[in-house]
Amino acid sequence: MTPFVEHAGTAVPLDRAHVDTDAIIPARFLTSISRSGFEAHLFDGWRFLDRAVPGTPADGRPLNLDFVLNLPRHHAATILLARENFGCGSSREHAVWAIQQYGLRVVIAPSFGDIFYQNSLKSGLLPVRLPEAVMDVLFDAVQADSATAITVDLPSQTVAIGNGPRYGFEMDTERKHQLINGLDDIGLTLAVVEEIRAFQAGHWARFPWLAERL
């Protein structure tokens, strides 16, 4: 995983609550067995006016010019601002990949769907939770001036608006350590392989029917 330490950029304000993973990437684009190429269909139903089959390049498709991601002033944005319960719905990690592959590095929202939040951490997309009131400040700043620079600093767990106010956010220490160092999750777990083996042996001794294979 690519390490995440600090990121500075501009933001695109997606002013909707409960954005679900079906909206982030509709199911018909999940038939790929690869991990790449999902950016073309990020927010497909909202970004485009036509209905495309998987694999259709985004270039040349008719754009919904009312959708915030399509506004020229937000084209360079690398941070997504969203409202409560962002990424609710299905467990599809493709939603995280689509956001990342589109060029976004951070999503800031008051709350996230649980699985989406986990998936983001695993893939190196930083999900930042900030209170509603702070989100309002961020939305206002970006809506007033799309060039507003936002700096997200993971070591100090802060989000700064331009040279102005800084806001702290919470993050698991373990996760933070992994993100900053770009550590491989599975490698870390397998470092305690003997502990897992010992646990399993005790578990199966206690619940022998669980040792049977499916």
Place this chain on the structure above:
Amino acid sequence: MKTLYQKIWDTHAFAGAPDGSCLLYIDRHLLNEVSSPQAFDGLRDAGRAPWNSGACLAIADHNVPTANRAAGIADPLSRAQVAALAGNAAQYDITFLGPDDARQGIEHVVGPELGATLPGITLVCGDSHTSTHGAFACLAFGIGTSEVEHVLATQTLRTRPMKTMLVRIDGTLGAGVTAKDVILSLIGRIGTGGATGHAIEYAGSAIRGLSMEGRMTICNMSIEAGARAGLIAVDDTTIDYVRSRPYAPSGAAWTQAEAYWRGLVSDPGAEFDRVISLDAAAIVPQVSWGTSPGMVVAVDGRVPDPDAETDAGRRESQWRALRYMGLTPHTPVTEIALDKVFIGSCTNSRIEDLRAAAAVVRGRRKAASVRLAMVVPGSTQVKLQAEREGLDRDFLAAGFEWRDSGCSMCMAMNDDRLSPGERCASTSNRNFEGRQGSGGRTHLVSPAMAAAAAIAGRFVDVRDWTLEDAR
């Protein structure tokens, strides 16, 4: 004094870290064609192999066609995805239930049916509706592809305990009111983010009175309330369902297991982070009117008026939902006409669901204005059972289509989908924009309500429906 959740957590968590996270040992892992290919690739690329292929069960369900299955999958991408699952399962010695297997079906229907789902276990799957299995007093939750890879490689997940919520539903459900109406009204009450970060335990006399099918319907939609897991304590109903399932223990192991399982209940006085109570007698059949599962109304109610909402954000999202759904405020729900009806999905495709729907359509005809009414059994075994009971003939005689099992129009990954603007009464779990096909409009209801809507061509209050009339 422990909650059921804590009991299961305590028997599976180890290797605690200073930040409170633990490794959680995973007993059973279901795999589907959509969320697993990249996990298997990651495993291979890193030169790793599954920790225990015997803990895994691979099932093709999301993409499989529900008609003319013998002809194979027409869409090359979907075909490749199912082939990838078959190939990965073969390479790593994982049992694979392909489209032609007699045990195939939606993973959340098949797991319990085969006894892969057992009380007291941890069960994960790269699918959010894994919460379904919690009806068996196990800790079951959905994970993303990276975590699928992690579980494959290590048989564990690094995680921290969820918060706990008790939803107590006492009393008796009225005639025509089902588990689906219970869970929809709960979501309507607490909202789609209402249980974020929590595992919900459902308890109370109304829950005790439900069959395992009904309990699964409720746990299934825990995710729509924002929870990752739903749980229901073990009782005779649980034990009777599990007994003699193919993968359930037998003989002495059964006796030992049953004795353990009987203790899988929350201790009296155990504390939950949050407690909610519902009165079963007050629950009426529900219909969703918007684009989020929390946007529900009673069947005898009206489409709400967003302008009555004081919060500006909620008002705007309600207006957006109404525009998408093509509905006007104050319209009586029973005046909403349907184009299609879908009875299926891991929420409501089990034998009891099909019996309830068949009882409504028996001897009647689908309204001519309903272009398609389809029944998609949750598994091949459910389909065969229904055919033994003659339910297929009831549906076919009423003008319904009788299909092979799979996810189908729940998420429209195969050929079953809505066209833009089409309105559908659906027994599935999500009414998000485009969920059943881009531009499609979904109303979530119970199987009996969906069946009645197909006959009437619009929503009707199934409590007014006399089942004897048509005989």
